[in-house]
Amino acid sequence: MLKPGDPAPDFDLASASARRAGRTRLGDIRTDLVVLFFYPHDFSFVCPTEVTGFDHALADFKAEQTAVLGASLDSVESHLRWAEELGGIGYPLLADEGGKLARAFGVLDEKEHVALRATFVLDQKRVVAYALASPFNVGRSIAETLRVVRAIRTEHLCPADWEPGVAFGPDKLKF
Amino acid sequence: MQDGVLTTAGVLFGLSGAVSDRKQVILAALASSAAGALSMAAGAYLGTRAEAEVLQGEIERTREQAQERPYIVQEGLLRELAKEGLGREAAYRVVKLLSESPRALLSTAEQKMYGYGGGAMGNAALDGLVMGVAFVVGALVPLVPFFLIPSKDAGLAAALATTALALFTVGYFQGWLAHSEQRWRCGVRFVTIAIGAAVVGYLIGLAISPLGASAG
Numbered sequence: 001m002l003k004p005g006d007p008a009p010d011f012d013l014a015s016a017s018a019r020r021a022g023r024t025r026l027g028d029i030r031t032d033l034v035v036l037f038f039y040p041h042d043f044s045f046v047c048p049t050e051v052t053g054f055d056h057a058l059a060d061f062k063a064e065q066t067a068v069l070g071a072s073l074d075s076v077e078s079h080l081r082w083a084e085e086l087g088g089i090g091y092p093l094l095a096d097e098g099g100k101l102a103r104a105f106g107v108l109d110e111k112e113h114v115a116l117r118a119t120f121v122l123d124q125k126r127v128v129a130y131a132l133a134s135p136f137n138v139g140r141s142i143a144e145t146l147r148v149v150r151a152i153r154t155e156h157l158c159p160a161d162w163e164p165g166v167a168f169g170p171d172k173l174k175f
Numbered sequence: 176m177q178d179g180v181l182t183t184a185g186v187l188f189g190l191s192g193a194v195s196d197r198k199q200v201i202l203a204a205l206a207s208s209a210a211g212a213l214s215m216a217a218g219a220y221l222g223t224r225a226e227a228e229v230l231q232g233e234i235e236r237t238r239e240q241a242q243e244r245p246y247i248v249q250e251g252l253l254r255e256l257a258k259e260g261l262g263r264e265a266a267y268r269v270v271k272l273l274s275e276s277p278r279a280l281l282s283t284a285e286q287k288m289y290g291y292g293g294g295a296m297g298n299a300a301l302d303g304l305v306m307g308v309a310f311v312v313g314a315l316v317p318l319v320p321f322f323l324i325p326s327k328d329a330g331l332a333a334a335l336a337t338t339a340l341a342l343f344t345v346g347y348f349q350g351w352l353a354h355s356e357q358r359w360r361c362g363v364r365f366v367t368i369a370i371g372a373a374v375v376g377y378l379i380g381l382a383i384s385p386l387g388a389s390a391g
Contacts, residue, residue, distance in 0.1 A: 043267035045249035078264065137247065 001106035001118065001131060008036075008126045009104040013071075015092035016079035024069065024092040026126060032065035033129070033149055034122040037140070038096075038107050038115035042074040042082035046139055050117075051082075053142040055089050066149050071096045072115055107133060119145055121152060177345050179313025181369055182211050184338045185376040187317050188331065192380025197327045204321070208314035216307030224299035233289050241281050248284050249274060255287040316341045335370070342369045 002008065008026065015024040026034070039050060054061075054068050061068050071094035074082070079093040094101065099115065102108035107118040119140055121130035130148050134140045151158040156168040186207040190200045241248045249270050256266035273280045285291040320333035346365030350358035 041263060043253075043264045045246035045253065045267075045270070049246065081264065137250070 001116075001133060002120065002128045003131055004128050006128045008034075008120065008122045008128055009101070010126075011094070011101050011104075013101065014076040014095040015069075016076050016083055016089075016095070017092040018090055019080065019083065019088055021076050021080060022092070024094055026122075029067050031067040032124055033152065034067045034069065034126070035061060035119065035145060035149065036069045036071065036105075036122065037119045037145075038071050038102055038105070039117055040072065040109075040112075040114040040136060042072060042078045042093075043085070046137065048086055049139050050142065051089060051093075052086050053139075054091065054145075055086075057142050057146055058090050060146055061149065064146070064149050064153055066121075066153075067091070069094055071101055073097060073099050073102065073113065121145070121149060123152070176309040176313040177342060177365070177369075178215060179208065179211065179310035180316045180338055180341050180345075181313075181372060182310075183208050183314040184317040184334060184369065185372055187321055187334055188374075189376035189380040191327065191331055192377040193383055194380075197325075197330070200327075201318075201322055204314075204318055208311065208318065211314065212307045212310040215310045216303040219306035220299045220303030223297035223302040227297055227299060230289060230291055234285055234291060237284060237288065238281060241277065241284070245274065245277070245280070248280065251288050252280070252284045313341070338369055339366045342366050 010026050012023060012025040012027075015022055017024070035054075037050070037054065051070055054070065058068060068091040070089075070091065072079075073096050075097055076095040079095055083089040083093060096102055096115065099108045099113065102115040105118065105120065107116040108114075109116055116133050117136060117138070117140060118131070118133040120128055123129040129152050132140065147163065150164055151162050154168055158168045159166070162168060183204055186204045187200060190203050194200055194203075237248060237251075252273070253263070253266045253270045256269060257263055261269065270280070273283055317334035317338045320337050321330040324330035324333050342365040343362040345362075347358045347362035349365075350361030353361075355361060
């Protein structure tokens with residue numbers, strides 16, 4: 001699994017976004033940060049709480065100059081039907097058929113042939129700033145991901161459970 | 176039932192080889208039948224009860240989950256349906272339809288995830304009683320003719336005949352239940368195994384009879 005400091009591999013994948021099929025290339029995304037989250041399957045009862053959770057918080061991520069991308073090993077047709085089932089998803093769901101992207105990020109479960117429930121935040125240089133993997137049966141916290149995005153964007157030393165408005169350390173201090 | 180038949184026939188033939196007194200053989204066979212019936216009844220009771228307790232625990236956990244976090248139960252059921260060959264999307268839609276009735280979702284999840292089919296959970300007391308009674312009925316098959324016929328050898332021959340007939344009937348009935356076209360063969364297989372066990376028991380009894388003589 002890639003860790004903070006590792007460069008993210010570039011990708012150009014078919015994707016479903018806003019009820020339409022298209023392509024998404026990492027190099028074309030111009031936001032400060034990118035949240036890329038992997039999930040095991042379309043058409044599951046755990047994943048939608050995350051997929052829709054990120055969609056509900058999309059305006060907050062956009063306000064932080066952060067793009068959100070979801071990825072699983074399902075086809076783009078599956079993503080389109082799945083997004084429709086969920087009432088529409090406003091960010092791209094990447095069709096990582098074959099699992100090349102998940103493998104590149106080190107989050108492919110080869111035995112089950114699914115992506116782990118993993119979240120990466122990529123910085124402006126598309127280097128991994130944050131990486132987290134959850135168990136298959138535990139959905140991740142969208143609020144925590146947003147908190148981390150906000151903390152990274154401060155470029156300050158942020159204490160545990162830091163929230164916007166709480167004092168933080170001096171600029172560029174790493175530890 | 177065949178356990179009772181086989182065990183008691185084995186004791187009758189084994190002891191007849193080792194002990195000359197017919198009454199001792201009958202007493203020992205009665206004691207063995209009683210112990211066997213109690214042992215089988217207790218085993219069935221404990222086994223069914225343990226299985227029911229484990230299953231009940233799983234079901235209660237599933238019901239709690241279904242109330243607090245229905246998606247965990249939904250996902251579990253989806254996986255079971257997918258294992259049975261349904262595509263993921265189709266399985267999802269089936270589970271979603273079932274989810275319109277929490278009761279339907281729960282009962283289907285219990286069946287698929289834990290193999291629990293409503294009233295299918297065993298009754299430990301009844302299982303124990305049935306097992307014990309069946310053992311006693313089986314034990315009576317070789318014991319009654321041996322008890323009723325005064326001659327030890329003639330009694331043994333009659334016990335062998337009733338044992339063979341009873342086992343053949345059980346084997347034939349089993350073949351009938353399984354819709355087998357070889358019901359006779361099923362019956363003969365039961366009889367062959369039983370007679371084999373009886374002969375081996377008798378031979379062992381003969382072999383150890385000198386030990387009984389020296390101990391007496």
